[in-house]
Amino acid sequence: MKFLPLVLANLRRSPLRSVLTAAAIALAISLVCLLRTMPAGLETILDYAASGTRVVVLNKAGFDYPLPYAYLQKVRALPGVVSAASWTWYGGMFEVEKGVTFPSFATEPEVIAEVFPDFKLTPEKVELFRSHRDGAIIGRATAQSYGWKVGDRIALKGDLYPVDLEFLIVEILPHDLSPILLFHREYLDQALQAAGSGLSTASLFYVRVDDRSRIASLCADIDALFRNSGAQTLTESEKQYFKSMFSALDAFVAITIAVTVLVALCIVFIAANTASLSVRERAGELAVLKAIGFGRRLVFTLLVTEVSVLALVGGAAGALGALGITLGLHGASTSMMPQLGPLGSFVVTRVIMVQGLFLALFIGMISGIVPSYGASRRGVAETMREIF
Amino acid sequence: MLPLRYSVRSFWVRRSRSALTVGVIALVVLALGLLSGLVSSLKQSLEGAGSPKNLIVLRKGATSDSASSLPLEAFQAVRFFDGIALGADGEPLVSPEFLVQPYSLTRTGERDSVSVRGVEVAAFEVHEELRVAQGRVLAPSAGEAIVGRAVAARYRGAELGGRMELGNSTWAVVGIFEAGGSALESEIWVDARELANDVKRPSPYSSLRVRLAEGTDAGALIRRIEADPRFALAASIESEYYAKQAASADGLYLVVGGLALLAGIGAAFGATNTLYATVQARTREIGTLRALGFSRGAIASSFLLEALLIAIAGFAVGAVLAWLAAAVVSAVIGDISLFATSGVSLVSLRVGLLDLAFALALALAIGVGGALLPALRAARLRPVEALRKG
Numbered sequence: 189m190k191f192l193p194l195v196l197a198n199l200r201r202s203p204l205r206s207v208l209t210a211a212a213i214a215l216a217i218s219l220v221c222l223l224r225t226m227p228a229g230l231e232t233i234l235d236y237a238a239s240g241t242r243v244v245v246l247n248k249a250g251f252d253y254p255l256p257y258a259y260l261q262k263v264r265a266l267p268g269v270v271s272a273a274s275w276t277w278y279g280g281m282f283e284v285e286k287g288v289t290f291p292s293f294a295t296e297p298e299v300i301a302e303v304f305p306d307f308k309l310t311p312e313k314v315e316l317f318r319s320h321r322d323g324a325i326i327g328r329a330t331a332q333s334y335g336w337k338v339g340d341r342i343a344l345k346g347d348l349y350p351v352d353l354e355f356l357i358v359e360i361l362p363h364d365l366s367p368i369l370l371f372h373r374e375y376l377d378q379a380l381q382a383a384g385s386g387l388s389t390a391s392l393f394y395v396r397v398d399d400r401s402r403i404a405s406l407c408a409d410i411d412a413l414f415r416n417s418g419a420q421t422l423t424e425s426e427k428q429y430f431k432s433m434f435s436a437l438d439a440f441v442a443i444t445i446a447v448t449v450l451v452a453l454c455i456v457f458i459a460a461n462t463a464s465l466s467v468r469e470r471a472g473e474l475a476v477l478k479a480i481g482f483g484r485r486l487v488f489t490l491l492v493t494e495v496s497v498l499a500l501v502g503g504a505a506g507a508l509g510a511l512g513i514t515l516g517l518h519g520a521s522t523s524m525m526p527q528l529g530p531l532g533s534f535v536v537t538r539v540i541m542v543q544g545l546f547l548a549l550f551i552g553m554i555s556g557i558v559p560s561y562g563a564s565r566r567g568v569a570e571t572m573r574e575i576f
Numbered sequence: 577m578l579p580l581r582y583s584v585r586s587f588w589v590r591r592s593r594s595a596l597t598v599g600v601i602a603l604v605v606l607a608l609g610l611l612s613g614l615v616s617s618l619k620q621s622l623e624g625a626g627s628p629k630n631l632i633v634l635r636k637g638a639t640s641d642s643a644s645s646l647p648l649e650a651f652q653a654v655r656f657f658d659g660i661a662l663g664a665d666g667e668p669l670v671s672p673e674f675l676v677q678p679y680s681l682t683r684t685g686e687r688d689s690v691s692v693r694g695v696e697v698a699a700f701e702v703h704e705e706l707r708v709a710q711g712r713v714l715a716p717s718a719g720e721a722i723v724g725r726a727v728a729a730r731y732r733g734a735e736l737g738g739r740m741e742l743g744n745s746t747w748a749v750v751g752i753f754e755a756g757g758s759a760l761e762s763e764i765w766v767d768a769r770e771l772a773n774d775v776k777r778p779s780p781y782s783s784l785r786v787r788l789a790e791g792t793d794a795g796a797l798i799r800r801i802e803a804d805p806r807f808a809l810a811a812s813i814e815s816e817y818y819a820k821q822a823a824s825a826d827g828l829y830l831v832v833g834g835l836a837l838l839a840g841i842g843a844a845f846g847a848t849n850t851l852y853a854t855v856q857a858r859t860r861e862i863g864t865l866r867a868l869g870f871s872r873g874a875i876a877s878s879f880l881l882e883a884l885l886i887a888i889a890g891f892a893v894g895a896v897l898a899w900l901a902a903a904v905v906s907a908v909i910g911d912i913s914l915f916a917t918s919g920v921s922l923v924s925l926r927v928g929l930l931d932l933a934f935a936l937a938l939a940l941a942i943g944v945g946g947a948l949l950p951a952l953r954a955a956r957l958r959p960v961e962a963l964r965k966g
Contacts, residue, residue, distance in 0.1 A: 202852075204852070204949070205849055205852060208845040208848055208849055209845070209849065211845060212842050212845040212846065215838060215841065215842050216842065219838065248679070249678045249679065249742070249743040249744055249774075250676075250677060250678035250679040250689060250743070251677070251689070252642075252676045252677050252678060252775060253676075253678060253743060253744070253775055254776070279643065281637045284636055284637040284808075285637070286637075287637050287638060287639035287643065288637075288639070288643060345637060347635075347637065347638065347643055348643070348645055350647075418744075419744070422679075432687055443610070443611070443614060443912070444611070444831065444835070447607045447610060447611050447835060448835060450603055450606065450607045451603075451604070451607055451835060451838060451839040451842070453603070454599075454600045454603035454604060454607075454839065454842065454843065455839075455842040455843075455846075457596060457599060457600050457603070457846070458596075458600055458842060458843065458845060458846030458849070460596075461596040461597070461600075461846060461849065461850065462846070462849045465593070465849065465850070465853045469853065469856065469857070
């Protein structure tokens with residue numbers, strides 16, 4: 189410990205270089221910390237968006253293939269099912285030039301609160317929704333981006349169906365991640381009947397289960413029920429359903445992560461390079477130290493300590509920087525800019541920060557050990573002769 | 577001015593020290609080259625899917641094929657508009673198409689939404705870049721499918737002679753087509769009526785592709801189509817439509833750029849440190865040069881030159897690595913699936929000249945940025961002190 193001032197003085201000898209090295213390490217550590225938040229962050233987003241007690245029933249052929257509406261009654265009758273709602277894609281456009289900017293679905297207002305307790309609809313709100321034939325519930329993000337509020341009337345043009353519909357907004361969902369608009373299935377059905385067709389299908393069913401341990405068996409039960417029907421079903425937990433929607437991005441995410449690791453790696457190279465430079469340059473000085481009685485081991489320890497201190501400072505700065513970035517995103521997403529919503533779920537935890545610090549220390553020691561070992565073993569007389 | 581050879585030799589004398597910096601720049605070039613290559617491959621494959629000689633007609637407001645539906649009457653009406661080229665059979669070249677995205681299992685068992693396009697005979701004349709490479713063209717109403725080159729490699733049963741389960745039916749794969757590496761190669765083509773029956777959707781078409789006759793004013797035909805009061809249609813030139821789809825990939829460039837910037841800053845730190853050490857080690861030499869009468873500018877520019885040499889060496893190594901890595905990825909993994917606006921796009925990773933140009937620019941910026949401060953310090957050394965100090 190008494191040599192700490194010496195170590196610090198050595199670091200100050202070339203302040204610019206020390207700062208650059210620490211900054212490079214800080215950059216690498218903050219990158220690694222941010223990457224480490226990804227898996228947990230994505231999981232948080234999924235947990236937030238998906239309830240643990242809901243399953244989704246789709247046509248086995250894909251989202252473009254409708255489910256017969258009659259299936260809904262059969263699903264409701266299964267043991268373990270609390271309630272079930274159908275969602276039918278309407279895809280209304282507010283401004284035709286921009287196309288579909290938020291998803292809109294027709295559903296049954298009677299069961300919406302039972303299937304989606306996370307929407308936190310009070311019985312009065314449900315009654316309000318039910319009693320207005322043209323009532324609609326919209327997601328907060330959509331309401332904010334268009335400046336709509338409860339009581340407003342909006343008109344949407346049909347995308348897939350040749351009918352245009354008018355809605356009265358009766359409630360805005362507190363749910364951050366749903367830009368959806370939900371309205372009466374009957375309303376769409378009547379409009380379609382007036383246009384000469386009618387609605388006998390749905391896009392998907394949301395089914396609420398009484399006990400989450402029964403989800404696996406219920407999924408199998410539902411699929412078994414329709415195995416020999418005209419349209420087979422694909423039933424999975426809501427979380428799995430969301431996950432599979434993003435699975436097409438897996439390759440891109442994997443490549444980005446690989447490249448980021450590559451970047452972090454090259455920064456570590458830089459730090460190692462600098463450390464070895466600064467040790468090599470000081471050969472003469474180290475020889476003097478040894479000549480006046482510093483042992484080999486002490487010289488080695490001093491050099492490694494020096495690099496490690498630098499790496500730790502850099503690591504701490506990087507970890508704090510990453511923490512600052514995620515806190516900033518979190519703050520921004522909860523207050524001013526809810527459209528950043530999902531980004532607020534990435535959190536640098538204490539564990540991640542400690543891991544980052546250890547990684548920094550490890551980088552420092554590795555890049556310090558090799559040149560220091562060589563320097564501490566070099567013969568004193570030989571070095572002196574070379575230098576002077 | 578100091579001769580160029582001086583910088584080259586100085587670089588060579590310190591090759592082991594320079595090697596690390598070269599290596600770091602090479603890694604940065606590798607990273608940027610691969611990422612930028614991926615994004616530009618995606619853009620190219622989307623842009624390549626459209627022709628300036630075709631119009632695409634969608635329902636007004638639909639942003640893509642998959643979100644559009646057209647009544648049969650719209651097809652019957654548009655066919656007889658003026659300015660449309662005639663096919664070999666004398667019929668107007670209007671290809672009604674129907675796009676659906678059913679699930680398909682990959683060979684490794686993952687579930688993708690794959691683009692299935694229902695077509696009629698006219699499609700093969702309108703999409704002239706399409707060429708059946710193996711097997712034959714599909715026959716109508718026979719439960720047959722032809723698949724894009726990229727699809728054949730990725731999905732279960734998509735090989736020539738295989739059977740694919742899509743939607744509610746099973747389709748026999750009778751041909752594999754190429755389309756100049758464009759996004760069409762990520763599609764499966766089947767008979768339009770059969771597909772409409774399979775989905776049970778009331779209107780059998782989602783878009784029309786129209787081949788313009790030679791010398792037609794595309795603008796006039798577009799106005800004519802959009803002004804028709806019976807249907808709400810929107811028409812655009814096919815190549816412009818796909819360019820717009822490709823523009824949605826621009827956001828990815830931001831991610832790539834951000835990562836490249838971070839890596840570049842890190843690498844510039846490294847270059848700075850290396851060159852500082854070089855300046856320090858060569859203090860006496862610099863003093864001698866100054867004493868001989870070389871100006872400050874000459875000293876500074878020789879250091880800049882040396883840094884540029886390091887950067888170019890790093891770029892050369894990195895470019896070769898990136899090219900090799902892309903070749904290895906293509907050979908081992910094959911196509912990379914990316915999610916574009918309309919379904920999964922299978923993109924073969926290619927590192928093009930433009931991507932390498934980006935990487936070269938970054939490498940040179942790292943070199944110059946890293947050399948600036950050390951070069952200034954070298955130029956500022958006082959000859960007398962420098963000679964004494966070394």
